Amino acid sequence: MTNTKQRKLNIYCKATFKALKSNLEDWDANDPDVVRIITRQYYEGVFSCNYGDTGLISEDALNNSSERTDDHCFSPQFVGRFIMDNADVYLTDYDKFKEVFIASCTKIKVTKSENRKLQQLTENKRGKQYKVFVPTDKKYDHLGIRLYKRPENKTRWSDAQLTNEKITFLPDLLEYEKKFIVCQLNNLNTIACNPLMDALS
DSSP: HHHHHHHHHHEEEEEEEEEHHTTGGGGGOOOHHHHHHHHHHHHHHHHHHHHOOOEEEEEEHHHHHHGEEETTTOOOOHHHHHHHHTTTSSSHHHHHHHHHHHHHEEEEEEEEHHHHHHHEEEEOOOTTEEESSSSSHHHHHHOOOEEEETTOOOOOGGGOOOOOOOOOHHHHHHHHHHGGEEEEEESSSOOOEEEHHHHHO
C-alpha cells in the first residue's frame, strides 16, 4: 500500500469512527430516520475512502469494460448499523472498528447489471424493516458470478485468470445479519421464502 493510500484510509477511518461515536446517544434502531442518517455517515466514509481493490473481477465485467463498476461486498450502510448496535465493542476500541472499516472497503469489479442484481438481494426501504434475501457470503454464488483474479504485479484486467479465491467475511457480521434474513437458500441455490417471517419483518 502506498503512503498516500494509507494516509487517506487512516483519515477517513478515524473521522468516521468519531462521527458514529458522537451520534451514539441519539441511536435508536427502531427509528428509520435516525438509522438512515447515522448509517449514511458510515457509508460515505467507506465510499469516499476509495480503498479496498481486491484485484477480483467478474467474468462478465472482464469481457465488457464499458459496463464495469465497483461492488462493495459488505453493504457499508448495513455494516454501519451493525457497528451502532454493537457500539460497546466497536466504538470503544478503535482497532476493532478499523478492522471492520477496512473490510467494508472491499471491492470487486462487476458489471452495472450484476451490481443491480446484487443490490436486489437486500431491501432497505424507508420506514420498513431491513430485509436480507440472501446472506452476504452467498450472494455471488447465488447469482452464478464467476470471478477472475488479476496478478498483484499486473495492472491490466486482461491478465486476470479464473480463480476460486473467496472474500473473507466477518463472522460476527454474518451472525448479526441472520435476524434480518427473510428467505433462505435451498440446496438448489434458489430462494425459498418463509411467509410468516416475511410478514413479521
